[in-house]
Amino acid sequence: MTGDGVAEKQVTEKSTGRARGIDRVIALMEHLHDRRAPTRIADIARDTGTPRSTMYELVNTLVEARWLELRDGDGTVYFGPAMHYYGSDYLDSVDLIRKARVEVAHIAETVGETAQFCTLDGDKYLVVLNEPGRRMFRISSEIGIKVPIPWTASGRLLVDHMDADEIRRFIPSDDFTLPDGRRIAEDEFLEDMRRARTQGYVRTTALVDRFTTCLAAPVRDPAGRCIATICFVVPADTTEEAQQVMIDTLKASAERLSPGR
Amino acid sequence: MTGDGVAEKQVTEKSTGRARGIDRVIALMEHLHDRRAPTRIADIARDTGTPRSTMYELVNTLVEARWLELRDGDGTVYFGPAMHYYGSDYLDSVDLIRKARVEVAHIAETVGETAQFCTLDGDKYLVVLNEPGRRMFRISSEIGIKVPIPWTASGRLLVDHMDADEIRRFIPSDDFTLPDGRRIAEDEFLEDMRRARTQGYVRTTALVDRFTTCLAAPVRDPAGRCIATICFVVPADTTEEAQQVMIDTLKASAERLSPGR
DNA sequence: GACCGACGTCCGATATTTCGGACAAACGGT
DNA sequence: ACCGTTTGTCCGAAATATCGGACGTCGGTC
Numbered sequence: 001m002t003g004d005g006v007a008e009k010q011v012t013e014k015s016t017g018r019a020r021g022i023d024r025v026i027a028l029m030e031h032l033h034d035r036r037a038p039t040r041i042a043d044i045a046r047d048t049g050t051p052r053s054t055m056y057e058l059v060n061t062l063v064e065a066r067w068l069e070l071r072d073g074d075g076t077v078y079f080g081p082a083m084h085y086y087g088s089d090y091l092d093s094v095d096l097i098r099k100a101r102v103e104v105a106h107i108a109e110t111v112g113e114t115a116q117f118c119t120l121d122g123d124k125y126l127v128v129l130n131e132p133g134r135r136m137f138r139i140s141s142e143i144g145i146k147v148p149i150p151w152t153a154s155g156r157l158l159v160d161h162m163d164a165d166e167i168r169r170f171i172p173s174d175d176f177t178l179p180d181g182r183r184i185a186e187d188e189f190l191e192d193m194r195r196a197r198t199q200g201y202v203r204t205t206a207l208v209d210r211f212t213t214c215l216a217a218p219v220r221d222p223a224g225r226c227i228a229t230i231c232f233v234v235p236a237d238t239t240e241e242a243q244q245v246m247i248d249t250l251k252a253s254a255e256r257l258s259p260g261r
Numbered sequence: 262m263t264g265d266g267v268a269e270k271q272v273t274e275k276s277t278g279r280a281r282g283i284d285r286v287i288a289l290m291e292h293l294h295d296r297r298a299p300t301r302i303a304d305i306a307r308d309t310g311t312p313r314s315t316m317y318e319l320v321n322t323l324v325e326a327r328w329l330e331l332r333d334g335d336g337t338v339y340f341g342p343a344m345h346y347y348g349s350d351y352l353d354s355v356d357l358i359r360k361a362r363v364e365v366a367h368i369a370e371t372v373g374e375t376a377q378f379c380t381l382d383g384d385k386y387l388v389v390l391n392e393p394g395r396r397m398f399r400i401s402s403e404i405g406i407k408v409p410i411p412w413t414a415s416g417r418l419l420v421d422h423m424d425a426d427e428i429r430r431f432i433p434s435d436d437f438t439l440p441d442g443r444r445i446a447e448d449e450f451l452e453d454m455r456r457a458r459t460q461g462y463v464r465t466t467a468l469v470d471r472f473t474t475c476l477a478a479p480v481r482d483p484a485g486r487c488i489a490t491i492c493f494v495v496p497a498d499t500t501e502e503a504q505q506v507m508i509d510t511l512k513a514s515a516e517r518l519s520p521g522r
Numbered sequence: 523g524a525c526c527g528a529c530g531t532c533c534g535a536t537a538t539t540t541c542g543g544a545c546a547a548a549c550g551g552t
Numbered sequence: 553a554c555c556g557t558t559t560g561t562c563c564g565a566a567a568t569a570t571c572g573g574a575c576g577t578c579g580g581t582c
Binding site for chain 2: 022025026065079082083087091092131
């Protein structure tokens with residue numbers, strides 16, 4: 001079984017059960033992205049609230065278009081190569097992301113640790129680019145997965161421009177509770193932000209993962225607003241000197257990425 | 262105008278003009294991928310043979326799902342972030358590609374030239390991964406674009422396992438004609454293949470581009486069949502010593518990527 | 523060897539989505 | 553200021569894609 005506590009979600013039905021094929025397909029793709037694993041067609045149908053016969057029909061169409069691929073010989077499907085092609089076209093079409101790819105690849109290679117490029121999506125934090133370092137202990141990608149802002153180092157930079165009130169209104173209260181149940185005090189979060197702004201970087205340790213430290217530097221627009229971050233994800237026992245090198249590296253990269261300067 | 266000689270293609274109508282939304286969406290995405298540029302909705306509708314009102318309806322749905330994005334303030338659309346997320350999921354789910362990403366990134370960084378990972382799709386050659394080198398003279402990605410096999414260095418490795426007859430049947434005759442009109446003699450192609458097999462790499466110069474040299478090494482399955490290639494794209498005037506270093510680098514990477522050994 | 527559940531396909535009916543065309547607004551050239 | 557072109561929205565009609573359910577297979581279990 002692949003069941004590993006993934007949040008299942010029914011597609012929101014309206015009056016009747018009937019829906020457009022395209023809406024079914026969107027639900028299907030989102031479901032695969034949430035699970036992040038090849039999934040059997042019948043399971044997708046059940047979990048998205050799509051009739052089985054409809055799902056088979058759509059999957060056949062999508063497999064033919066290479067949007068999906070049949071996997072493993074068992075009846076599971078997952079994303080196909082067409083998604084990679086379209087995704088690459090997207091990356092190349094966004095100026096900041098195209099430049100960030102170069103930076104992230106470069107610092108991940110030279111420093112040898114996992115580097116990421118992150119931004120906000122609504123009131124959530126999002127990894128846009130992820131380049132595994134040499135040790136590569138994180139296997140499955142986190143790209144496109146939404147995470148509460150307070151769980152991350154970068155989050156403390158990305159809401160940089162807001163005051164305490166705005167932040168309270170912007171970040172859902174539940175998001176201050178970590179996966180292990182601990183709660184981040186608001187004052188603490190605000191203090192992290194303040195320090196980050198003066199120092200030009202953030203460091204957090206053992207936030208979502210007990211043995212991980214995150215280092216992040218802000219990419220700012222001409223108005224000084226933090227529009228993205230570039231960061232390292234390293235073991236918590238990394239030496240202070242090594243971390244200082246990484247911080248300098250991040251600051252330099254973030255500076256190069258900051259548009260209009 | 263963005264018109265730059267892109268092959269337009271009508272969607273193949275059957276009896277009536279009516280088609281499923283999902284088929285129209287597939288045509289839409291393929292069209293954007295072919296053009297590789299933000300495109301106005303009315304133009305997409307015309308070029309894919311989709312009614313204008315239908316296309317507006319679909320685009321709205323897709324923009325909401327982040328599959329597409331409105332660009333530039335003018336009425337153009339292009340791929341959205343969701344495609345990148347799904348594409349990343351695909352890359353991570355395919356073992357060989359995940360490993361190839363590491364290799365390609367590494368050799369592109371250390372050597373400083375553009376490195377690629379390529380394979381076949383039907384009877385065409387395809388770039389799957391592309392890591393720009395430091396000089397980065399090629400701007401727009403070629404990822405997912407099909408190219409005739411004889412136009413490429415890698416192509417000479419990828420049909421490695423066929424004899425002269427099989428190749429004649431496999432590669433469309435037109436594909437031996439280069440973009441500038443020159444024609445590659447079949448003997449010449451076969452001779453390139455033979456040399457490649459003994460040497461363990463291919464070098465081609467001035468094939469599709471007068472000033473470019475390609476160096477490629479084969480990734481082979483346990484049966485010895487070439488299932489992919491890893492290659493460098495460099496200026497034709499690169500010194501022979503530098504090229505030898507690259508060839509050794511490619512061979513080592515290709516060896517590491519060859520499964521089951 | 524009989525039973526059970528899951529898989530994948532097929533088919534007819536109808537609720538719905540696609541389509542064509544009309545319309546107003548915005549644009550741009552003269 | 554005029555007029556031709558393009559953009560985006562809206563609407564009713566009908567062609568058809570979605571849906572539910574039935575059916576044959578396959579594989580595992582008791």
